[in-house]
Amino acid sequence: GAVVSQHPSRVICKSGTSVKIECRSLDFQATTMFWYRQFPKQSLMLMATSNEGSKATYEQGVEKDKFLINHASLTLSTLTVTSAHPEDSSFYICSAYSGASYEQYFGPGTRLTVT
């Protein structure tokens, strides 16, 4: 089956620093990738939709200058949290769309803690 990886799985950073999260589709090409944020005991909230080679589309209320998304290839999208603050601490999940199966496949998530 289609596999999506995320790296790192856990990261702790200091307030004011930036952190990059990678999302890779390992065995398929993904023209579209999605980034979600999940608070404890809550549902997934879509942050942005990323299309290969073009600018990401952000959901209302998501700061695009704070959450930088790059989708430079058909197998890699990155989310960079710039000038992180404790309120950015959360679980970030990516998913990748497979044109072969018409399905989205989810990565295992990244736990970000900002101290």
Place this chain on the structure above:
Amino acid sequence: AQTVTQSQPEMSVQEAETVTLSCTYDTSESDYYLFWYKQPPSRQMILVIRQEAYKQQNATENRFSVNFQKAAKSFSLKISDSQLGDAAMYFCAYRSAYGGSQGNLIFGKGTKLSVKP
């Protein structure tokens, strides 16, 4: 805008018994997809079952089946012969069929399922 509602924050079932999780949605579209995802403690999202709105037949996957009522905009998940490994958060999700199949998923708030041995 489409919405997905899961009215049961928590459910409990005895091992080997059957449980039904509820989901309703609101949309003005006629063609769409509905999903149930499982999120165990590892937090990896796992697709449980998928239903195309144009199909009248309810989807089934082994012990998992759905009751899709398009007119009522209802999409419940039935888990038969519940197992301890079924304990997880279950999310109902909607995806529009318009604008290409690459549309984003809209999730409900989830139902936490506990399985008692």
